Amino acid sequence: MVPEIFKTFWSGMAAGEFITDAAEAAGSYRKQGARWLAACGGVRPRRGRNLKGRCLTFAEREEIAIGIAAGHTLRDIAKALNRSPSTISREIARNREPSGRYRARSAHAAAYHRASRPKPSKLATNPPLRETVEKSLTERHSPEQIAGRLRLDFPDDPQMRVSTETIYQSLYQPSRGGLEHTLTRSLRTGRGLRRPSRKAGQRKNRIPDMANIADRPKDVKDRAVPGHWEGDLIVGKRNLSAIGTLVERSTGTVMLVHLPDGYKPEQTAPALTEQLETLPTSLRRTLTWDQGSEMRDWKSVSAATGIDIYFCDPHAPWQRGTNQNTNGILRQYFPKGSDLSVHSKADLEWVSRQLNERPRKRLEFRTPIEEMEQLLL
The missing domain is CATH 3.30.420.10 (Ribonuclease H-like superfamily/Ribonuclease H)
Known part of the structure; x- marks a missing residue:
């Protein structure tokens, strides 16, 4: 899907909207919004760069695809977009499909995901910390209790620290790595899907x-x-x-x-x-x-x-x-x-x-x- 659509949906959820409203703002419907939530464990995916400034927009990529289909030269396309011909040439070479065809939707998605440089989860790269957190979760300690206890048990070891939010994200977003999703059963709610939080008073x-x-x-x-x-x-x-x-x-x-x-x-x-x-x-x-x-x-x-x-x-x-x-x-x-x-x-x-x-x-x-x-x- 077009990243801007996905971002619109998650921005609505972060603002406290209902699934139906957030999905409609993204041009979709409630059931599809529920699928997006389930696929990400209820946690907003890691965001890369916003593809702003000098980066090509989705509208520009659509113009490139239309220009190619019409048989225009790269220089003509670049002139119409007020871009350098080399920019258009690199865009087509980098983001065309394996078949050689250039499509705006797939090109924009490829550029967006390439721009993302996700940092590995701390729990994925620190086995002793991960084992300690997993043991505490199996004993039904909450993420907040785990994070607080780590500061007491390892006061002089900054590598044995983790935030409550990092634990939640590692549990609910398997793509980040770190913790097994099945450990969500050890949480008080036992939910397999994280519910978007609403700011205090937002409903009112x-x-x-x-x-x-x-x-x-x-x-x-x-x-x-x-x-x-x-x-x-x-x-x-x-x-x-x-x-x-x-x-x-x-x-x-x-x-x-x-x-x-x-x-x-x-x-x-x-x-x-x-x-x-x-x-x-x-x-x-x-x-x-x-x-x-x-x-x-x-x-x-x-x-x-x-x-x-x-x-x-x-x-x-x-x-x-x-x-x-x-x-x-x-x-x-x-x-x-x-x-x-x-x-x-x-x-x-x-x-x-x-x-x-x-x-x-x-x-x-x-x-x-x-x-x-x-x-x-």
Whole structure:
């Protein structure tokens, strides 16, 4: 593949993007992104030079390939690119395929990998250090504990030092050499694939200036006042489709948000706004959502509908208990692993009506639609 595409994907992962977003930025899709991760053990490959400055770009190599195919001379190609003819001559001689054909994609990849000068892993070139680290890993010591203990056991031997990150990279990236990949089973997680780390607060920053659930009005909790909603998404096969779910805390009334084109922020905000605007103003008091990136544009929803939006703490689904329970019921109609994009808006309205006509024990076996009709009288 073209190195720039690969670099775009890994840059996205390093910035804390989800696999789907990083792969799309590189012009690919989630499954291919997962393959790239698995092939590298979840660790970004060693980077060579960035092929900047005097180095030929991929676009220039494409022009060279086009010029050769058109029968242009090397001097004509060099003049068009404002390069020296000798530069073009060396490029073709170095990077053409064994068949003699020059292709921009393979030439650029060859130049990129030739520019890389990876330094051998310290664990690959220092057998005593490697044996010590391997022994500690089999005893289920963490890489951080191993690195710290080495400084105590060998205070005067700088060759018997290794960083925590070097141990992780040697475990998860077999191409670096040093440690057996099977030793990952000795780690606390036991994962065979390293998960990209996210900087502290990075997830929160996906939703600018969000209001925390702790700031929500106190009267929301007792369910006495109608108009307070909880919301979330149920996601379909391969995370490619979704349906928005809204539940009113007082009556248990359910509304489903149709998201036929996906659930990115620019798709979720207008669909959610349209759904909320079907409600009377008196029933648009608050909405509580989790910290999903689909709600990045929550301010536009709030401004258009007049509803106050609050966000749960990370990994705290019980703070939207009514919504969580409802999502479990909805899986009877929308099973996990199914494609949710096949359902029309009419389908969603039928399902929400089914739920709203179910008798509820906490409503003394009245239905949510009966409770809501009483409120609207």
